[in-house]
Amino acid sequence: MRFPGGMRTASLMAPEAGMTLFRAQAASRHLVRWCLCLVTVATAACRSENKEGARQDVPPAAAQAATPEAPAELHGVGGVEGVDPAYDQSRQPSRFVAALGLSPGQRIADVGAGLGYFTLRLSDAVGPTGRVVATDINDEALKQLRQRVFGRKNVEVRKVTPDTPGLEPGTYDVILLAEVDHFLPDRVAFLESLRPALTPNGRIAVTHLRAMRPPLVAAAQAAGYAVVSEFNDLPVHYLLFLQPVRSGDTSSTAPR
Numbered sequence: 001m002r003f004p005g006g007m008r009t010a011s012l013m014a015p016e017a018g019m020t021l022f023r024a025q026a027a028s029r030h031l032v033r034w035c036l037c038l039v040t041v042a043t044a045a046c047r048s049e050n051k052e053g054a055r056q057d058v059p060p061a062a063a064q065a066a067t068p069e070a071p072a073e074l075h076g077v078g079g080v081e082g083v084d085p086a087y088d089q090s091r092q093p094s095r096f097v098a099a100l101g102l103s104p105g106q107r108i109a110d111v112g113a114g115l116g117y118f119t120l121r122l123s124d125a126v127g128p129t130g131r132v133v134a135t136d137i138n139d140e141a142l143k144q145l146r147q148r149v150f151g152r153k154n155v156e157v158r159k160v161t162p163d164t165p166g167l168e169p170g171t172y173d174v175i176l177l178a179e180v181d182h183f184l185p186d187r188v189a190f191l192e193s194l195r196p197a198l199t200p201n202g203r204i205a206v207t208h209l210r211a212m213r214p215p216l217v218a219a220a221q222a223a224g225y226a227v228v229s230e231f232n233d234l235p236v237h238y239l240l241f242l243q244p245v246r247s248g249d250t251s252s253t254a255p256r
C-alpha cells in the first residue's frame with residue numbers, strides 16, 4: 001500500500017515506523033489545511049469593497065482603488081463604501097456606526113483606516129465639534145484617504161508606524177480597530193500602548209470576521225482589558241468593546 005502523498009510503501013517498514021510516518025503525514029496534511037483556512041480568512045478580511053449607499057463625494061481615484069485592478073500597494077487596505085453591494089451588505093456600515101453609539105463632539109481614532117471604509121461615517125457621527133483621527137501605515141492608502149476626506153475639518157489623516165499607534169494621551173472616547181488586528185506585529189503590546197490614549201471612560205471597539213475573535217479576545221485579556229459589551233447583529237463580523245480592567249474589578253471577559 002502507498003501512503004497518501006508518501007515516498008515509501010508500508011511493506012518496506014516495520015508497522016510502528018509505518019504508523020509513525022502515517023501520523024506525521026496526517027498531521028502535515030492537517031497543518032496545510034489550517035494554513036489554507038487562515039489564508040482564506042485573511043483574504044476575505046482584506047478584500048476590496050463595494051456600492052450600496054454610494055456617496056457623491058467619493059472621487060474616482062478612491063473608488064478605483066477598490067477594484068480588482070488596484071495596484072499592489074493597495075492590497076489589504078480595505079475598500080470604499082458604494083463600490084461592491086455584496087461587501088456593503090456584509091459590513092452594513094450604517095448599522096455598524098450606529099452600534100458604536102457615538103455622540104456629537106466625541107473624539108474617535110480610526111486605527112488602520114485604510115481607504116476609510118468607516119471614516120466618513122465616523123466624521124458625520126461626531127459632527128463639526130467632534131474629531132476623527134484616521135491612522136494608517138500605507139502611504140498610498142493615506143494619500144487616497146486624504147483625497148476622500150478633503151474639506152472635512154473634523155478629520156485628520158495621520159501616518160503611523162506598525163508598533164506605534166501615534167495617538168495623544170487621554171484624548172479618545174472610542175478607538176476603532178476595524179479589520180486591522182491581524183496585521184499587528186504584537187496584538188498584546190499594541191493594545192497596551194492604546195490604553196494611555198483613552199479618556200477615563202473611553203472604549204476600544206474591535207471588529208473583524210467572527211473567526212478572528214478568539215486571538216483578539218485572548219490578547220485583550222493579556223493586555224488587561226475586559227469585554228464590556230458586544231454587538232452580535234452583523235452578518236459575518238463581531239463587534240466588541242474593550243475597557244481597561246481597573247484594580248478590584250472582578251468582571252471577566254465574555255466567553256464565546
Ligand SMILES: C[S@@+](CC[C@H](N)C(=O)[O-])C[C@H]1O[C@@H](n2cnc3c(N)ncnc32)[C@H](O)[C@@H]1O
Binds near residue numbers: 137164184185
Ligand atoms: C483590511 S484594512 C481595514 C481598513 C478599514 N479599517 C476597514 O475596516 O475596512 C487594514 C488596514 O490596516 C493598516 N494597518 C496595518 N497595520 C497597521 C498598524 N500597525 N497601524 C495602523 N494601520 C495599520 C493597513 O495598512 C490597512 O490599510
